[in-house]
Amino acid sequence: MAAPLLTLITFLPAAAGLLLAPLKAEKAAVVRWTALGVSLLVLGLAAFAWVGFDSKQEAMQFPEDHLWIVLRDVRIHYTMGVDGISLAMIALTAFLMPLAIRASWKQPNGFIIALLFLETGMMGAFCALDLFLFYVFWEAMLIPMYLLIGIWGGPRRIYASVKFILYTIVGSVLMLAAILYVGIQAETFDVVKLQQKLPEMGLESHVQHLLFLAFALSFAIKVPLFPFHTWLPDAHVEAPTAGSVILAGVLLKMGTYGFLRFAIPFFPEAANHYTPMIIALSTIGIIYGSLMAMAQSDIKKLVAYSSVAHLGFCMLGIFSGSLQGAQGGVLQMVNHGLSTGALFLLVGVIYEKTHRRGVDDFGGMAKVMPVYAVLFMIVTLSSIGLPGLNGFVGEFLVLFGSFGKHPTATAIASVGVVLGAVYMLKLYRDVFFGPVTRPERETIGDVEKADLAYLLPIVALIILLGVLPNLVLSKTQGAVDSVVKRYNQHNTKVSVDRDR
Amino acid sequence: MTANDLMSVMPALALIVGAFAVVACGFLVPAAKRQGLSEFLCYFALAFALATVFLRLFKEGEAGQPVALSGFHGSVRLDELALFLTLAIIAATGLTVVLSADAMKGHEAAQGEYYALLLLSASGMMILSEAQELITFLIALEILSLGLYALVGLYRRDARSNEASIKYFVTGAFASGFVLYGMALLYGATETISIPGIGAAVKTGLCPGSLVTVGFALLTIGLAFKVGAVPFHQWVPDVYEGAPTSVTAFMSVAVKAAGFGALLRLLLTAGGPEAGMWGDLLWAIAILTMAGGNLLAIGQKSVKRMLAYSSVAHTGYVLAAVTSLRSSGADAALRQEAGAAAIYYLFVYTFMTLGAFTFLIYAGRGESDAEDIGDFAGLAKRRPWAALAMTVFMLSLAGLPPTAGFFGKFLLFKAAIASQEYALVIVGVLSSAVSLYYYLRVVVHMYMKPEGEGAQERRLGFNAALVVFACAGFTLALGLLPSKYLTLSYQSIASLVR
Numbered sequence: 001m002a003a004p005l006l007t008l009i010t011f012l013p014a015a016a017g018l019l020l021a022p023l024k025a026e027k028a029a030v031v032r033w034t035a036l037g038v039s040l041l042v043l044g045l046a047a048f049a050w051v052g053f054d055s056k057q058e059a060m061q062f063p064e065d066h067l068w069i070v071l072r073d074v075r076i077h078y079t080m081g082v083d084g085i086s087l088a089m090i091a092l093t094a095f096l097m098p099l100a101i102r103a104s105w106k107q108p109n110g111f112i113i114a115l116l117f118l119e120t121g122m123m124g125a126f127c128a129l130d131l132f133l134f135y136v137f138w139e140a141m142l143i144p145m146y147l148l149i150g151i152w153g154g155p156r157r158i159y160a161s162v163k164f165i166l167y168t169i170v171g172s173v174l175m176l177a178a179i180l181y182v183g184i185q186a187e188t189f190d191v192v193k194l195q196q197k198l199p200e201m202g203l204e205s206h207v208q209h210l211l212f213l214a215f216a217l218s219f220a221i222k223v224p225l226f227p228f229h230t231w232l233p234d235a236h237v238e239a240p241t242a243g244s245v246i247l248a249g250v251l252l253k254m255g256t257y258g259f260l261r262f263a264i265p266f267f268p269e270a271a272n273h274y275t276p277m278i279i280a281l282s283t284i285g286i287i288y289g290s291l292m293a294m295a296q297s298d299i300k301k302l303v304a305y306s307s308v309a310h311l312g313f314c315m316l317g318i319f320s321g322s323l324q325g326a327q328g329g330v331l332q333m334v335n336h337g338l339s340t341g342a343l344f345l346l347v348g349v350i351y352e353k354t355h356r357r358g359v360d361d362f363g364g365m366a367k368v369m370p371v372y373a374v375l376f377m378i379v380t381l382s383s384i385g386l387p388g389l390n391g392f393v394g395e396f397l398v399l400f401g402s403f404g405k406h407p408t409a410t411a412i413a414s415v416g417v418v419l420g421a422v423y424m425l426k427l428y429r430d431v432f433f434g435p436v437t438r439p440e441r442e443t444i445g446d447v448e449k450a451d452l453a454y455l456l457p458i459v460a461l462i463i464l465l466g467v468l469p470n471l472v473l474s475k476t477q478g479a480v481d482s483v484v485k486r487y488n489q490h491n492t493k494v495s496v497d498r499d500r
Numbered sequence: 501m502t503a504n505d506l507m508s509v510m511p512a513l514a515l516i517v518g519a520f521a522v523v524a525c526g527f528l529v530p531a532a533k534r535q536g537l538s539e540f541l542c543y544f545a546l547a548f549a550l551a552t553v554f555l556r557l558f559k560e561g562e563a564g565q566p567v568a569l570s571g572f573h574g575s576v577r578l579d580e581l582a583l584f585l586t587l588a589i590i591a592a593t594g595l596t597v598v599l600s601a602d603a604m605k606g607h608e609a610a611q612g613e614y615y616a617l618l619l620l621s622a623s624g625m626m627i628l629s630e631a632q633e634l635i636t637f638l639i640a641l642e643i644l645s646l647g648l649y650a651l652v653g654l655y656r657r658d659a660r661s662n663e664a665s666i667k668y669f670v671t672g673a674f675a676s677g678f679v680l681y682g683m684a685l686l687y688g689a690t691e692t693i694s695i696p697g698i699g700a701a702v703k704t705g706l707c708p709g710s711l712v713t714v715g716f717a718l719l720t721i722g723l724a725f726k727v728g729a730v731p732f733h734q735w736v737p738d739v740y741e742g743a744p745t746s747v748t749a750f751m752s753v754a755v756k757a758a759g760f761g762a763l764l765r766l767l768l769t770a771g772g773p774e775a776g777m778w779g780d781l782l783w784a785i786a787i788l789t790m791a792g793g794n795l796l797a798i799g800q801k802s803v804k805r806m807l808a809y810s811s812v813a814h815t816g817y818v819l820a821a822v823t824s825l826r827s828s829g830a831d832a833a834l835r836q837e838a839g840a841a842a843i844y845y846l847f848v849y850t851f852m853t854l855g856a857f858t859f860l861i862y863a864g865r866g867e868s869d870a871e872d873i874g875d876f877a878g879l880a881k882r883r884p885w886a887a888l889a890m891t892v893f894m895l896s897l898a899g900l901p902p903t904a905g906f907f908g909k910f911l912l913f914k915a916a917i918a919s920q921e922y923a924l925v926i927v928g929v930l931s932s933a934v935s936l937y938y939y940l941r942v943v944v945h946m947y948m949k950p951e952g953e954g955a956q957e958r959r960l961g962f963n964a965a966l967v968v969f970a971c972a973g974f975t976l977a978l979g980l981l982p983s984k985y986l987t988l989s990y991q992s993i994a995s996l997v998r
Contacts, residue, residue, distance in 0.1 A: 068983075069907075069982055069983050069986070070983055070986070070987075071911075071914075071986070072833070072837070072990070074914075132910075135901070136901040136902055136906070137901075139900050139901050139906070140900070140901050140902050142900070143895065143900065146940075147947065150943075150944065150947065150948045151947050151948055157948065158944055158948050161944075161948075162937065162940060162944070165936065165940065166933070166936060166937060169900075169933045169936050170930070170933045172933075173929035173930060173932060173933045174926075174929060174930075176910070176913070176929055177913065177917065177922075177925050177926065177929050180910070180913055180914045180917045180925070181917050183914070184914065184917055184918050
């Protein structure tokens with residue numbers, strides 16, 4: 001039997017967390033280095049999976065399957081496996097986690113341990129191929145994130161953390177009801193079987209719609225799709241740096257991932273039915289997020305609202321019904337994880353130095369922190385979608401793919417691209433150009449070597465993916481294609497029915 | 501009286517003998533040694549009861565014969581359901597005795613009557629869970645209640661304790677009236693007091709349907725009082741708050757196990773699909789209890805009251821599964837699923853709630869137990885492990901994975917969906933989302949608020965800590981590896997539904 005690769009990827013961090021938990025505060029160095037080592041080991045395993053992944057194969061890869069709980073007729077399995085989409089998400093998570101840990105070097109032990117448990121939750125949710133198992137990870141992952149925001153966050157941390165977890169839970173519990181219904185009807189919780197079985201089972205149309213909505217609401221809150229986004233700015237602003245990085249980098253992708261893995265393949269007909277609504281909300285999100293970002297004076301809040309806009313693009317691509325658009329959406333998920341993660345890391349650097357993160361608190365920083373300014377420039381341009389950096393390809397594919405079916409929405413979304421450039425460049429101008437507005441900032445010094453350790457890898461990957469987007473696209477192609485096919489199959493069925 | 505009769509009530513008998521031994525020790529032993537010896541007698545009686553339960557459970561494995569053992573001309577039946585519930589009651593009583601060594605230390609009442617009443621009340625619960633006949637049913641209900649009335653009022657010089665005792669006694673007596681009246685109607689309609697006999701009579705369709713329906717409805721209301729379901733819950737917060745915390749811990753879990761066991765037995769052997777209106781009544785009570793318990797808990801400042809309302813809410817979740825029995829009709833598989841989910845949840849609930857109440861004792865300051873939410877501020881800094889255990893209880897009560905509370909709710913709602921009780925599930929999941937808010941408030945105070953001023957928490961001994969961590973361990977274990985207990989709860993229901 002091959003080594004249970006995905007189980008290792010998932011549970012190594014939690015195992016390390018359990019071992020480190022009893023250590024006293026004096027052993028901080030041990031905790032940090034062990035955590036970093038484990039997260040790098042997980043990165044290594046993820047890289048191994050990435051290389052070993054066969055893009056041509058259609059089935060789930062690195063499968064693991066054990067009977068977990070016997071419920072008479074319904075059996076709950078511990079089933080794990082990945083396709084291209086989850087592989088990309090696992091790689092993104094594994095990549096961001098060591099950076100987040102390195103960026104939290106001065107945080108107490110509990111913080112680091114919470115990060116490790118968080119990694120287990122996220123990896124598990126991406127690997128799980130059993131609905132019950134997925135749900136366990138999906139909710140379990142909220143707990144460490146809640147603690148990260150609530151214990152180590154900013155001044156309004158309690159409000160933000162409670163809002164975050166309540167929002168998510170309200171969506172989740174309705175999804176739980178839907179999961180139960182689906183599991184009972186299909187007599188299995190196996191995701192792959194459900195993907196084949198559910199569309200063919202002939203569930204009544206209104207039942208399908210309700211189930212789709214239950215799943216979709218939960219994922220839409222996570223994405224977050226306008227108007228379910230109001231938890232996000234609070235959570236992002238109050239979360240500590242590593243929390244924001246993971247929240248924006250990975251947790252939001254859970255929502256889009258959920259649409260790709262569950263909501264669309266399970267209920268393709270309902271997905272088609274609600275596509276206009278979702279496209280409209282995504283487009284509103286793009287414009288609204290951009291406009292809100294323009295109006296912010298807090299850098300973190302600005303980045304948070306930009307996330308609403310960027311995730312709008314992902315959703316637009318996923319629901320475009322074309323391979324290009326969906327591929328672009330998935331690539332954009334990775335891109336957003338990298339560029340927004342990088343932005344939060346960068347904001348974290350100056351916040352550490354000054355304990356300020358208002359746009360007005362800075363000015364002319366390019367003179368004081370030249371290296372920092374260069375890194376920030378690259379990330380800004382990546383977020384805007386400059387050709388040659390990672391953001392461009394994803395955005396282009398999304399717009400290209402969605403234009404065919406949703407020309408109006410695409411046209412409006414393109415305006416969002418321009419708005420994105422406006423607020424990001426305005427931010428850059430205000431913070432870095434002009435004279436140094438505050439004399440006390442003259443002496444804060446450039447970015448330190450310790451910070452470069454986590455900033456350089458992410459900037460390097462941003463450039464790499466800009467030049468070679470196929471690294472990701474080739475892996476995800478097969479999986480995305482099958483989702484798009486499922487989506488379109490039922491689309492044509494509907495239109496054929498109408499023609500008759 | 502044959503050996504068979506004795507065997508059929510052996511667990512309860514062990515506790516009764518133990519209780520009298522404790523009382524005797526109160527007379528005969530010098531005051532300084534009383535508590536220690538009483539504890540020892542309790543452990544001994546409970547261990548004996550546990551041994552008899554295990555012996556019966558294992559017997560089945562050998563011969564393949566049914567475990568069920570009838571005694572006293574069929575008025576009690578020690579079957580799998582009774583055995584499993586007895587297990588839960590022994591666990592709850594045992595843990596209460598363990599924590600009482602710390603919680604009741606030096607208290608004058610702890611030198612005799614406290615332990616005796618605990619055991620007597622538990623013996624009533626055991627009999628109730630195996631009662632096959634209405635008179636036995638009522639007597640067992642009264643034994644368990646009388647013990648609890650006295651236990652609630654144990655702190656004779658504390659006005660709140662007295663008030664709680666009176667309130668509990670008056671409402672409890674009122675509820676017993678309902679039960680009795682319901683029994684009278686059932687007897688009038690079916691001419692029998694045997695529960696299976698009533699079931700058989702109802703099946704023939706010859707007895708007057710309206711009398712049967714009203715009889716069942718009154719019985720249901722009486723039991724709803726006992727388990728604290730909305731709108732019969734008004735006594736719960738006051739009594740839970742006024743009673744000594746160790747008694748609250750005991751009654752919040754054990755009474756529910758026994759009460760629901762009796763309700764299940766009643767509905768499965770006598771009620772069944774034929775009984776009409778009680779199903780709708782139960783449905784309404786379940787909805788009200790889930791929504792009401794959770795909404796009322798939001799505003800509570802005292803954690804003890806909050807937990808009281810939360811226990812009302814959890815009654816509602818179990819009722820949701822019990823209610824599913826009405827629409828599962830004659831489908832044995834569905835009925836078994838609903839019953840097993842309820843039983844499993846009661847088992848899970850025992851550990852998480854007992855743990856949470858014990859934590860209140862554990863986190864107490866000076867003479868009093870922790871009650872106000874402010875007492876919890878900054879607790880995680882001073883007692884990180886205990887705070888972690890409390891977090892496990894809170895998350896489990898809220899139904900978050902990977903705890904047992906999640907898996908229990910998963911089963912309950914799954915049973916309800918399988919029986920097509922969608923309204924129950926929607927109300928259930930949404931109100932459990934609401935519940936997260938007030939459970940998290942405890943976590944917020946422990947982890948996120950600065951430490952408060954004032955007296956340090958009292959230093960509690962080994963015993964209370966043992967209960968807290970054992971409960972936390974069970975709460976996690978029942979969530980991650982539930983198969984074994986699940987099988988047991990299926991077996992226990994299968995003894996009634998075939």
